[in-house]
Amino acid sequence: MKVFQSAILIAVVGILYSVNYLLEDMVNPYVIRVIVNCGIGMILAMSLNLVNGCAGQFSLGHAGFMAVGAYTSATLTTVLALSPFFKTDVGVGCAIVTGGVAAALAGYLVGLPSLRLKGDYLAIVTLGFGEIIRIIFLNIEDVGGARGLPGIPPRANFFWVYLWVVITFMALLRLLRSSYGRAILSVRENEIAAESMGVDISKYKIVAFVVSSFFAGIAGGLFAHFQSFIDPNSFVFNKSVEAVIMVVMGGMGSLSGAIFGGIIVTLLPELLRVFEQYRMVIFPLILIILMLVRPMGLFGHKEIWELFKKKASS
Amino acid sequence: MTAESNQILGGDFKVDSLSIAFGGLKAVNQFSLHLKPMELQGLIGPNGAGKTTCFNLITGVYLPDSGSMVLNGKSLVGLNPHQIAEAGIARTFQNIRLFADLTVLENVMVSYHMRVEYGYWDVFLRTPKYYRIEKQFRESASELLKVMGLENRKEDKAKSLSYGDQRRLEIARALATQPKVLLLDEPAAGLNTQEKAALMGTIADIRNKFKTTILLIEHDMKLVMGICEKITVLDHGEIIAVGTPREIQDNPKVIEAYLGVG
Numbered sequence: 001m002k003v004f005q006s007a008i009l010i011a012v013v014g015i016l017y018s019v020n021y022l023l024e025d026m027v028n029p030y031v032i033r034v035i036v037n038c039g040i041g042m043i044l045a046m047s048l049n050l051v052n053g054c055a056g057q058f059s060l061g062h063a064g065f066m067a068v069g070a071y072t073s074a075t076l077t078t079v080l081a082l083s084p085f086f087k088t089d090v091g092v093g094c095a096i097v098t099g100g101v102a103a104a105l106a107g108y109l110v111g112l113p114s115l116r117l118k119g120d121y122l123a124i125v126t127l128g129f130g131e132i133i134r135i136i137f138l139n140i141e142d143v144g145g146a147r148g149l150p151g152i153p154p155r156a157n158f159f160w161v162y163l164w165v166v167i168t169f170m171a172l173l174r175l176l177r178s179s180y181g182r183a184i185l186s187v188r189e190n191e192i193a194a195e196s197m198g199v200d201i202s203k204y205k206i207v208a209f210v211v212s213s214f215f216a217g218i219a220g221g222l223f224a225h226f227q228s229f230i231d232p233n234s235f236v237f238n239k240s241v242e243a244v245i246m247v248v249m250g251g252m253g254s255l256s257g258a259i260f261g262g263i264i265v266t267l268l269p270e271l272l273r274v275f276e277q278y279r280m281v282i283f284p285l286i287l288i289i290l291m292l293v294r295p296m297g298l299f300g301h302k303e304i305w306e307l308f309k310k311k312a313s314s
Numbered sequence: 315m316t317a318e319s320n321q322i323l324g325g326d327f328k329v330d331s332l333s334i335a336f337g338g339l340k341a342v343n344q345f346s347l348h349l350k351p352m353e354l355q356g357l358i359g360p361n362g363a364g365k366t367t368c369f370n371l372i373t374g375v376y377l378p379d380s381g382s383m384v385l386n387g388k389s390l391v392g393l394n395p396h397q398i399a400e401a402g403i404a405r406t407f408q409n410i411r412l413f414a415d416l417t418v419l420e421n422v423m424v425s426y427h428m429r430v431e432y433g434y435w436d437v438f439l440r441t442p443k444y445y446r447i448e449k450q451f452r453e454s455a456s457e458l459l460k461v462m463g464l465e466n467r468k469e470d471k472a473k474s475l476s477y478g479d480q481r482r483l484e485i486a487r488a489l490a491t492q493p494k495v496l497l498l499d500e501p502a503a504g505l506n507t508q509e510k511a512a513l514m515g516t517i518a519d520i521r522n523k524f525k526t527t528i529l530l531i532e533h534d535m536k537l538v539m540g541i542c543e544k545i546t547v548l549d550h551g552e553i554i555a556v557g558t559p560r561e562i563q564d565n566p567k568v569i570e571a572y573l574g575v576g
Contacts, residue, residue: 182427
């Protein structure tokens with residue numbers, strides 16, 4: 001089993017690395033940019049899916065945690081860069097993970113008071129916290145304030161972003177397929193029944209929130225080291241809404257749905273560029289149509305492979 | 315999680331003068347109860363008598379204004395619902411509260427969570443320990459479902475079950491917490507006469523098989539008469555009678571509560 005797993009891991013790394021090599025050679029930078037942004041969108045959507053889709057707690061402040069990850073990692077590789085190590089791939093990787101941990105910590109601090117609330121109230125409070133985090137960065141002059149933070153080493157390429165997509169997917173899938181995952185899902189399904197069966201619901205809401213914030217922080221760190229420039233405007237409320245759209249579109253609670261949501265919401269506005277000024281009319285129209293045709297999102301609660309299994313059996 | 319470990323001796327559960335008021339309404343007043351190990355007791359009373367409120371007090375959903383609850387020498391007042399479940403009290407719900415979008419098997423496996431021995435690293439790295447414990451969980455959940463006659467529906471979503479099966483799944487899920495005391499809140503509600511009789515038989519079996527103490531709320535007096543050793547009758551939040559089924563049947567206060575004054 002272990003050998004098999006390691007072999008697959010090496011194969012995935014190999015494939016990603018060669019695709020990365022081919023892409024840089026053959027495709028123009030704009031296309032690479034869109035593909036990488038899709039990857040960041042996927043990580044963001046999968047992480048938010050854990051809170052909104054699986055734990056059933058509606059959070060609207062995901063951009064805030066992305067900002068914490070982005071600013072923490074970027075500060076480590078620019079302002080604080082203690083040694084040339086922080087300009088290398090490995091150094092940047094460490095910085096991004098640190099950004100994730102910082103975001104998880106922020107998630108814990110925000111989640112502790114907010115997760116006592118439910119539904120609309122929780123949405124408003126998380127929205128507020130998301131904005132507070134952004135405003136804090138806007139007012140720290142050491143990280144550029146409103147001018148933003150330039151000169152971030154652009155080390156995050158296709159390879160690193162999609163490696164994190166794979167890691168996020170595997171980690172969340174494994175979490176959901178465990179006893180801890182079932183505890184998180186039971187909170188969504190019925191809080192009173194869950195706690196009567198011995199599930200500490202406050203604890204698992206926080207667990208979902210912290211894990212989700214960690215991966216949002218990773219997405220932020222990758223974003224920073226791909227764009228090589230960040231400013232507080234990169235993490236406005238719109239970004240949180242975008243993440244929610246990705247999750248809702250893919251199907252709440254579906255990990256593969258979140259991946260598709262991440263791709264569609266990133267890709268569609270780019271594809272619609274041919275319509276020029278009508279772009280932002282057509283994009284929402286498509287979203288509305290999708291919600292009318294499939295109100296459960298693309299896959300509902302199911303994963304894409306379960307969807308096909310069902311069709312085959314019936 | 316083997317069949318052996320399912321054999322827990324029932325709990326000795328003492329409730330003494332539990333009271334709660336919602337505003338000016340005394341929903342439950344001076345509720346006392348003593349469940350001896352392996353005893354099957356009934357709690358009956360007309361609509362709105364406060365039976366479910368009693369369950370909510372015992373399971374920590376409401377905090378009692380006064381009174382005490384002691385399970386095998388351990389006080390339970392002020393604990394969270396999940397701590398009370400860990401202490402060994404499990405319940406079912408009158409209005410079914412299953413995890414509708416999870417499978418039947420997963421519904422039962424949620425109850426094992428408080429005994430999970432693997433940590434987050436075992437989950438992310440899928441260590442042998444993870445596989446071993448997940449397998450144990452799946453096997454003992456399947457065994458439990460077999461007892462409740464649901465083994466063929468394991469992989470189906472809980473919401474796709476029939477009403478009677480959903481009630482059975484609620485009991486299976488409560489049993490999976492390996493309770494010392496099992497509280498059943500109108501498990502026969504909404505079933506037809508035949509199903510009701512079958513369910514009452516199952517409940518009597520459960521007590522012997524799982525060695526658990528059972529407190530049963532039932533609306534229908536005739537139904538509990540057959541299987542309960544002792545019955546407590548509640549009306550307007552107060553206990554109006556305690557005794558054996560025969561004593562209860564002839565008690566004029568009980569007849570009055572159910573039928574009104576003639």
